[in-house]
Amino acid sequence: MSIAASRFFSLPPEQITPALEAAFFSSLKTGNDTFKKTDVRRFEEIDGVVAAELAKAFPGQALELLDVGISSGTTTLELAEALESTGLDFRITATDRSFAASILDGPLGSRALVEDSGHILQFEIMGRPLRAWDRRLDRFTGRSILNAALRKVIGRSAREQVGVRPVELVSPRLKEQPGVTIAEDDIFTRTPAFEHKFHFVRAANILNLDYFDKDRISTGVGHLRAYLRSPGALLLLVRTDKVTSRNHGTLFRLDEDYRFEVVRRFGDGSEVEDLVLAVA
Structure with a gap:
């Protein structure tokens, strides 16, 4: 069962369980028509492989990692835990297009969690x-009428800036994690501060053909390659x-010619593996 945002963001991080966090974020449907779905231990096996590969490739080094499109950040937290268990020294920069949202007060004790958009x-x-998105059945049950009325009321509160409480749409547990920095960033806009910085970059459930065309994906991959520190650095694309x-997914390594080579595949491999290998 989900939990109201006003309650969720008032809880101390130590009282937020992975199951509660998954239930809350998975109930949210974003403005780009996707859910902030979060499955506990989604990449557990892959995280272990990544930790082992990093320990082998960069023994004794302080590692800089980039996790792109983290959604709620639960999988970032689990990656950090896997790296800690291997004894690695690391810092993770965790990014998404936006984390900003607000809890708005409405009439008669109503509230809404609203993206900045x-x-x-x-x-x-x-x-x-209450979910803010409509199902097909809602047209017959009358729920869509309730949602429309609530949107109108909350829209008025938003315009008047009534009872605004800013929040960040990211795991409170992640924000308490040492060595993790949260930053807003768009994978399709090149970020000079990231160039040649990272030993490892992960893009999970973002560079998919269901979301973007091949040219767009190639642009994103080109940016991620620019963010890798040097030959030997690793890139993971997984869905x-x-x-x-x-x-x-596929784990890639940057070779001496700054092209990608395959280190290991998971499941059927990345569906965009050919695009990664073709980046010049």
């Missing part, structure tokens, strides 16, 4: 969470099958 993620009535929950 104005898109409503969750309603709250008398402390109970989770929505039906089977299986992971399919």
Whole structure:
């Protein structure tokens, strides 16, 4: 069962369990029509392989890692735990396009969790969470009428800036994790401060053909390659099958000619592996 945003963001991090966190974020449908779905231990096996490869490639070094498109950040936290268990010295920069949101007060004790774009993620009535997105059945049950009315009321509160409480759409547990820095960043806009900085870059469930065309993906890969520190640095592209929950990805290494070579495949490998290998 999900939890109201006002309650979730008021809890101390030590009281937030992975299951509670997954239930909360998985109930939120973003403005780009995707869910902030978070499965616990989604990349557990892959995280172990990455930790071992980094320990082998960069023994004794202080590692800089970039995790792109982290959504709620749960998988970033789990990656950090895997690296810690291997005894690695690391810092992770965890990015997404935006973490900013607000909890807005409405009339009669109602509230809403709203993205900065104005898109409503969750309603709250008398402390109970209500989904803000419509299902097909809602047209017959009358729920879509309720949602439309709530959107109108909350929209007025947003314009008048009534009872605004800023929050960040990221795991409170991650924000407490030493060695992790959270930053807003767009994978398709090159960031000079990231260039030649990282020993390892992960892009999970973002550079997928379901989301972007091949040219767009090649642009993103080109930016990620520019962020890798030197030959020997690693890039992981992985996606989770929505039906089977299986992971399919490829771990790449930057060679001496600054081209990518395959280190290891997971499941069926990355669906965009050919695009990565073709980046000149």
